[in-house]
Amino acid sequence: MPSNKPSDKKSTLKPATLDATPALSDAEVLQTFKDPNTIQAYRDLYDALGRAYWEASDIKDKDTIQGIRDHIYEILTDLNIEKLQANTELFFALKSKIEDNNDALGDIKKKIAKITKNLSTVASVISAISKVLSLAPSLL
Amino acid sequence: MRHRQSLPALLGVSLFLLAGCSLSPLARNTASFSSAASLVVDNTQNAYRTAVRLNEEAQASLLVARFDSAQPMDPHSIRPLIDDKGLKTRTEVLNGLQAYAQTIADLSNGVSSPKLDEAAAACGANLKSLGDALATSTSIGINVSATEANAASTAFKALGDFLVNRQVRSSVPKVIHEMAPHIEALANLLSSDITTLRDQSGRDYEQLLAQQDSFIRHAGSSLSATERRAEIERLPRILARKQATDDMLGELQTSVRKLAETHHALAVSATSKDSLSLQARIADLRASAEGLATFYQSLSASSDK
Numbered sequence: 001m002p003s004n005k006p007s008d009k010k011s012t013l014k015p016a017t018l019d020a021t022p023a024l025s026d027a028e029v030l031q032t033f034k035d036p037n038t039i040q041a042y043r044d045l046y047d048a049l050g051r052a053y054w055e056a057s058d059i060k061d062k063d064t065i066q067g068i069r070d071h072i073y074e075i076l077t078d079l080n081i082e083k084l085q086a087n088t089e090l091f092f093a094l095k096s097k098i099e100d101n102n103d104a105l106g107d108i109k110k111k112i113a114k115i116t117k118n119l120s121t122v123a124s125v126i127s128a129i130s131k132v133l134s135l136a137p138s139l140l
Numbered sequence: 141m142r143h144r145q146s147l148p149a150l151l152g153v154s155l156f157l158l159a160g161c162s163l164s165p166l167a168r169n170t171a172s173f174s175s176a177a178s179l180v181v182d183n184t185q186n187a188y189r190t191a192v193r194l195n196e197e198a199q200a201s202l203l204v205a206r207f208d209s210a211q212p213m214d215p216h217s218i219r220p221l222i223d224d225k226g227l228k229t230r231t232e233v234l235n236g237l238q239a240y241a242q243t244i245a246d247l248s249n250g251v252s253s254p255k256l257d258e259a260a261a262a263c264g265a266n267l268k269s270l271g272d273a274l275a276t277s278t279s280i281g282i283n284v285s286a287t288e289a290n291a292a293s294t295a296f297k298a299l300g301d302f303l304v305n306r307q308v309r310s311s312v313p314k315v316i317h318e319m320a321p322h323i324e325a326l327a328n329l330l331s332s333d334i335t336t337l338r339d340q341s342g343r344d345y346e347q348l349l350a351q352q353d354s355f356i357r358h359a360g361s362s363l364s365a366t367e368r369r370a371e372i373e374r375l376p377r378i379l380a381r382k383q384a385t386d387d388m389l390g391e392l393q394t395s396v397r398k399l400a401e402t403h404h405a406l407a408v409s410a411t412s413k414d415s416l417s418l419q420a421r422i423a424d425l426r427a428s429a430e431g432l433a434t435f436y437q438s439l440s441a442s443s444d445k
Contacts (some may be wrong), residue, residue, distance in 0.1 A: 126266035
């Protein structure tokens, strides 16, 4: 599939800013993107540009709109990756708790195996007595 | 002699009934829960795989679109939606959930009974051998008939079942109860993941759709009429996949919520004897999970790759 877009640049988490706007620090940028309203505003913008893309009849207009949309797509994708990574840490913490419970179930299994073993021992004791009796009847 | 024969059999029947009757609801409920949980776990793992693959597809499409631009995209900059560590951790947690559900079902249903059966059968047979040995070696005259040996085996098995069931009944409900908050936390986490996957997959499909449209328009006359027709026909199929994936993830989110509710009901039922509402929840969960499994198959079949 040939390339079909104007020049584009891989986005970062930083939103597009006008030259006159003071640059935000990374911490400020991250804080901005933690705001659900900001994220929703970007989602709405992405959707609005999508509608504009399909309404545009000129291929150059479509390319321009999609170029901006691609940037927003990347920003929102990065945010989702961050969210999923944060969840990974929570999953990791939960894993040990589930393992602890499964260990407790393992202990119950062991206790049950011990009951079975004890009963098996009774059977083998009876068997051993029978063997002794059959081998040495004169002892009795 | 008749008295001697009937006593062990009576004892066996009594113990068997004692052991069996009180445990059956727990056994039935944990088995049903395990089966439904297994379906939810499989569906969730499929959902992760589907979402990660879809995102890779969307990123690859963007890479192609920018390939000949002044600043093409560096393939190294592509990040997986969920990295290997993330997928591994989630898989381990889901496997832990599956192991938990399977183990409580196994314990409640007495998976160890083959060993117990073997020991009980050996006990009866050995008792008979002991009687035979005593009869030939001494003047005591003990003779254990095959019927008596079988009765002894049955009683022995009943005793074993009773002891095992007592162990299960006294400890498994406690573990189920302790697991409840972790299942709740897990359901919340999975639900959070699924919300993110739904959000992402919607845009991934939108990207695929726009890139496909752009490709057709830029290709112009370099595509034959037949090729052009085939490429245009892909557009509605992408939209259909988008809708199907969103429906599937929505259903999965519902299933995960039902799993937590069902486990909560199981924890309550394990300590009380009212399992009617639990049975309804399990049937609901199972139906939802089975519907999803069918959905995945149809989704894979109609995949537009």
